[in-house]
Amino acid sequence: EAGVTQSPTHLIKTRGQQATLRCSPISGHTSVYWYQQALGLGLQFLLWYDEGEERNRGNFPPRFSGRQFPNYSSELNVNALELEDSALYLCASRRRGTGGNEQYFGPGTRLTVT
Amino acid sequence: DAKTTQPPSMDCAEGRAANLPCNHSTISGNEYVYWYRQIHSQGPQYIIHGLKNNETNEMASLIITEDRKSSTLILPHATLRDTAVYYCIVRVVETSGSRLTFGEGTQLTVNP
Numbered sequence: 001e002a003g004v005t006q007s008p009t010h011l012i013k014t015r016g017q018q019a020t021l022r023c024s025p026i027s028g029h030t031s032v033y034w035y036q037q038a039l040g041l042g043l044q045f046l047l048w049y050d051e052g053e054e055r056n057r058g059n060f061p062p063r064f065s066g067r068q069f070p071n072y073s074s075e076l077n078v079n080a081l082e083l084e085d086s087a088l089y090l091c092a093s094r095r096r097g098t099g100g101n102e103q104y105f106g107p108g109t110r111l112t113v114t
Numbered sequence: 115d116a117k118t119t120q121p122p123s124m125d126c127a128e129g130r131a132a133n134l135p136c137n138h139s140t141i142s143g144n145e146y147v148y149w150y151r152q153i154h155s156q157g158p159q160y161i162i163h164g165l166k167n168n169e170t171n172e173m174a175s176l177i178i179t180e181d182r183k184s185s186t187l188i189l190p191h192a193t194l195r196d197t198a199v200y201y202c203i204v205r206v207v208e209t210s211g212s213r214l215t216f217g218e219g220t221q222l223t224v225n226p
Contacts, residue, residue: 004157033213043158045213056213090157092214102148103214105157 002026004106006091012112013081021076021109025093031055032074033094033103034066038087046089049074081113118202123221126196132189134220136202139183145206147178149187150216151198158201158216161187192224 005024013019025032034046045058049068057064063079072093078085088110092103119137126132138147148163162169162176164185169176175188189196201219 042218043152043214043216045215048213058213088155092157102160102163103158104160108155108157 004091004093004104006089006106006109008109009107010110010112012114014114015081015083017081019078019081019085019111021078021089021091021111023074023076023091023093023106025072025074025091026095026104029093029095029104030072031094032068032072033092034074034076035090035092036060036087037090037108038084043090047076078111083113085111086113087111118204118217120200120202120217120220122218123223125223125225126189126192128194128224128226129191132192132196132222132224134187134189134200134202134222135184136187137184138202138204141182141204142206145204147176147182147185148203148205148214149174149176150201150203150214151196152201152219153195153198161200192222194224194226196222197224198222 007022031050033048035043036046037043046060047066048056052068066076068074088108090105090108092105094103146163146165149161150158152158161173162171164176164178166178178185199219199221201216
């Protein structure tokens with residue numbers, strides 16, 4: 001079974017630009033979660049999508065947005081990039097219908113804003 | 115979610131058992147204890163979870179005290195590849211599932 005995949009592995013942008021990060025969940029998983037891990041900080045919850053809808057979002061400004069496609073893959077968009085957005089962005093997926101909290105994480109996208 | 119307390123760091127010799135403690139004195143009756151780990155610069159990895167009974171899988175064992183106020187994750191034969199930050203998370207099991215809240219975790223260093 002293939003794991004969660006994320007692309008690109010690394011992304012370098014300049015301040016003010018937009019970044020788009022992509023995530024493909026494990027087959028059969030319908031929920032996708034996005035987390036941010038800035039250097040020296042813990043994992044911060046960003047967004048949760050399930051069945052194509054945004055279910056919850058963390059304490060991040062509206063310039064962080066995303067969507068989930070019919071095939072359950074997901075996209076995270078960050079507009080008007082700021083230097084502080086430099087971080088590892090992690091995507092996780094969860095199996096359909098499970099009540100548990102076992103989330104399976106991808107390798108992450110390292111975003112660097114210069 | 116109940117708050118958890120973990121030591122910031124621990125060391126363990128390769129081949130020995132690593133015992134990682136977690137305090138969750140405010141845990142509610144319907145909250146489970148989950149453990150994840152994050153190897154440097156990789157995504158977190160689910161390890162194990164339990165409610166009140168001890169649990170074991172191919173990766174680790176989870177021992178939960180009878181009063182459920184604390185738990186211990188045991189890696190029976192630690193290897194160098196087990197060096198990682200280990201997170202203890204207390205969560206209600208919901209039918210819909212939601213975010214995970216990661217604390218500071220414990221940096222486990224396995225030494226040769």
